[in-house]
Amino acid sequence: MDLITPEFGLVFWTLITFLILLFILRKFAWKPILGAVSDREDGIRNALASAEKARLEMQNLHADNERILQEARAEREAMLKDAREMKNKMITDAKDEAQSQANKMIEQAQVAIESEKKAAMAELKSHVAGLSVEIAEKVVRQELSNKDKQLKLVEDMLGDAKLN
Template identity: 50%
Template sequence: MEQLINDFSPGLFIMQTIIFLVLLFIMAKFAWRPIIQSLKIREESIQDALDSAERAKEEMARLQADNAKLLDEARQERDQILKDARQVANSLKEQASADAEKQSQKMLEDARQAINTEKQAALAEVKNQVAQLSLQISEKIIRKELSDEKAQKELIEEFVKDAKLN
C-alpha cells in the first residue's frame, strides 16, 4: 500500500478521472438506454413467458379436469351400455327358452294327439276284426249246430228262455 501512495501522480489521476467521466458520458448517451431498453424488453418477454406458462398450467389443469369428467362419463355410458346389453341378452335368452318350451309342449301335445288317434284307429280296427271273427265263428257254430233239426229246436228254446229272463 505504501508503494501505491509513493507512486501516486495527481496528473495521472486527473487524466484517468477525465477519461472515466468521458467514458461514463458516452456510455450514458449511447449505451445505457439501449442496454436498459433491451433489459426491459427481456424482462417483459420473461414476464410474458411466465404468464403464458401460468396460463398454460391453468389450461392444462382445466383440460385434465375435463378429461377426467369425460372419462367418468364414458365409463358410466359404457357401464350402462353393458347393463342394457346384459338385460337384452337375458331377455332374448328367456324368450328363446320360453319359445322352445312352448314348441316342445306343442310337439308333445301333437304327438299325444297323434298317438291317441292311432290308438283309437287301432282299437277300432281290432274291434272290427274281433267282430268279424266273432261273426264268422258264430256263423260256423250256428251252421254246425243248426244242421240237425233237434239242435235247432233246442237253441230256439234256449233263446226264448233267455229272452223271458231278461
C-alpha cells in the same frame, strides 16, 4: 491523503462519474434490462396461464373419458341384457315348439290307437258273428229234443270257442 475524510474534489468527481454512469445506464441499459424483465414476467405469466389451461383441458379430458367409459359400460350392460332376453326367448320358443310337437304326436297316437281299437272291435265283432253262425249251425244240426242236452251243447261250444 486521508481516506477517512474525503476531499471535496474526490467527492465531486465521484459524484459526476456516478451520474454519468447512471445516465449511460439509463439511456442504454435500463430499457433493455426492464424490457427483458418485463418480457420474462410476461413469459412466466403466459406459461402459468398455459399450464392452467392445460390442467383444465386435462380435467375436461378426464371427465370426458369417465363419461365415455360410463356410456360404454351402460351399452355393454344393455347388450348383455338384450342377449339374455334373446336367449330366454329362444329357450321359451324351443320349449313351446317341443310342447307343440309332443302334443301333436300324442294326438296322432291317440287317433292311431282309436283307429286300431275300432279295427280290433270290428274284427272281434266279425269273429263273434262267425262263431255265432257256427254255433247256430251245429245247434240246428243236432237234435234238440232235450233241454239238458241243449244246455250241454251250448256250454261245450262256448268252451271250444277261443277268442283272439
